[in-house]
Amino acid sequence: MAKYVCDVCGWIYDEEAGYPEGNIAAGTKWADVPADFVCPLCGVDKSQFSLVEE
Ligand SMILES: [Zn+2]
Numbered sequence: 001m002a003k004y005v006c007d008v009c010g011w012i013y014d015e016e017a018g019y020p021e022g023n024i025a026a027g028t029k030w031a032d033v034p035a036d037f038v039c040p041l042c043g044v045d046k047s048q049f050s051l052v053e054e
Contacts, residue, residue, distance in 0.1 A: 003052040004030050009042040
């Protein structure tokens with residue numbers, strides 16, 4: 001499971017946790033998050049997110 005960070009505001013999408021508030025189930029791969037997903041904090045699209053290296 002990976003994490004992706006919004007390059008604009010730093011909000012993190014964690015594949016393990018999903019984003020239930022946005023109807024994205026826990027365990028949803030970033031690739032499977034809908035293309036129209038936007039950052040909950042700042043509203044940018046998926047292209048503005050980067051893989052978090054751990
Ligand atoms: Zn953001």
